[in-house]
Amino acid sequence: MEKKTIHVCTPALDGNEEKYVMDAVSTGWISSSGSYVNRFEEAFSKYCETEHGIAVTNGTVAIHLALTALGIGKGDKVIIPSFTMIATAFAVCYTGAMPVFVDADKETWNIDVKKIEEKIDEHTKAIIPVHIFGNPCDMDEINALAKKYGIYVIEDAAEAHGAIYKGRKVGSLSDVAAFSFFANKNITTGEGGMCVTNNTQIAEQCRYYKNMCFPLVGPRNYMHDNIGFNYRMSNLHAALGLAQVERADDYRAKRIYNHDLYLKELSDVPGIVFQKDEKDSVNVNWMNTIVIDPKKFGANRDEVIQRLKDNGVETRLLFNSMSKQKALKDYGCDCSGEYPVTDWLADNGFYMPSGSDLSEEDIHYVCQLIKDLHIKKVG
Template sequence: MSDFIPVCEPLLGGNEIKYVTEAVQTGWISSNGKYVTQFEEAFAKYCGVKYAVAVCNGTVAIHLALTALGIGKGDEVIIPSFTMIATAFAVCYTGAKPVFVDADKDTWNIDVTKIEEKITPHTKAIIPVHIFGNPCNMDAICEIAKKYKLFIVEDAAESHGAEFRGKKTGSFSDIASFSFFANKNLTTGEGGMVIMDCEEKYTKCKYFKNMCFPVDGPRIYSHNDIGFNYRMSNLHAAVGLAQVEKADAYRTMRINNALLYKKYLSDCKGIIFQKDQENGLNVHWMNTIVINPVEYGHTKDELIGHLKEKGIDTRLLFISMNRQKSLKDFGCECSGEYPVTDWLTENGFYLPSASSLTEEQIRHICEVIKEYQK
């Protein structure tokens, strides 16, 4: 067992070298190579949708999705207060304002019972984020969206292969976004994807991601709209295709890791795990624990420091969107109270979560946590 256990490292256990080498040898390293199309088609099929558009990262995937829906200045978009700030920034890029909703105390996803109170005549969309791979209650969110005629844009950056009522995340919304950052269950190093069933939205995404060059026809340098350079390279897509080929195996590894953590920490007081969404399949992007310092006997920061001394890497959790200076300066309404989000931030952190973790490593991590309590 290694002396150091990183918080999350990629697992490149398939055809990555083969596909990337072929791309390099043939010279197809830009966004025009065959692997971009093959990756898009394979990922769309995996998610159970018709179309997918590969982009350079998960943040621009959200921005592109919102752009395809026509979200812009004067609009409001509801997002969870407990999320990576990329969700909020992508809304800001359009000129719209993100509006925050606190987390559910059990699942840590957006609290669906508090969404309606944040809806105004300016609200145009809801972005549910499937936190740490735990699918949101999409029944409730779809019902609210239908009632108020709102778009749904799933932020599925952390939930590759997660399911709600047997359907994969990303397939419940008008349009959805994914990230393939190095620590994700499926990775391209840097990369993202927008998926949808609507051909019109698919065409808009292809159009705007490529500087608004014509989607079909000759490459003329006359541009009718403001576009973006959000293309994914053939090299990244080659890695992505190899990852999708192993998606079910990697999903099983992450789920098994979570089961092992719960098994070995079951007798450790003061350790709180995320509760799986009812009717959902949580793919456990990150194994996260929240510390009750009274029951555990130490604070979160004390435990993190002890784990570091033992060569075990960790990461802090997101800080609430209403506490972000950048969003206050942008003009977001940040005056509300978000107690669940604050509780998660103050007391929670990531444990090592790589797909390739061994049971021996997980047992060792849990033993260190339990011994420190004693």
């Protein structure tokens, strides 16, 4: 009998995806022109409780576009978490600016707000808080610092579709926010991203730069005043996205439900540490992530991963610290200093299966494998 495989994350495509994509194909509107792009932008920005949405090709370029729209470039510094997907840092590098790293909070795993101010100087132009694994950052504290020093805030909300901070959706809590719609995200277009904002001027700059700096109004005369980018989303991807937004609350609820099941089954197992939700927030649990304390659990992280792999369960390691990335050192980033929480997460944590279509049976199976290993090791 063939061994069952439980994937880390597969997309749930159980709405109008096929209908909308086939409509785009049958009408011939498959490029960045076509009604689905505008409809997706409007639907998703409304979902985020913002006025404007600018659809782009992926989440990384969404961050780059937001930075460009704010005029950030060479000679500027941008504060980011040390614990994040490297796309956050790369997007800053694309502008010529310099990423500056701040360690994670031991409880929430988000950027440690208590350590941000010490990294701000006269060259700092923005902070990019990342809502790690769908857990909203402490945006009141971050926005207060930004106001004090006159700098921008750009939410990296790539993992946090529908997350809520003190009654407000992430994406609406900053000057501009960037989302990803990669296949493993709570809402997906396969590949894709979006900037959302309540600032009309920022939105217009995003639209201008994402389309090769063609004029926003009037005919195309093929004269360009600035260096722009081809970051346009296709109508096919937007058709998928519109269908996904229609089911966004269902997918959010399923991810939260899955996390609650994991928590119920594993929270009492010695040596297993879960991410703590930010106060007064709704964490949408993009990925179900645990950290293993080998002394208490009886086995280290790699042993747990191997046991799961041997039994058909996929996992993924967590992000390595930005301070340890050769690419960023070579770029010129200050990679000195200590980032102990980031290192602890990177050395001991991993993703368990987390897709919106994950079954209760699958979750129970994964948890039982982990619990059985603990019992085998400690007796």
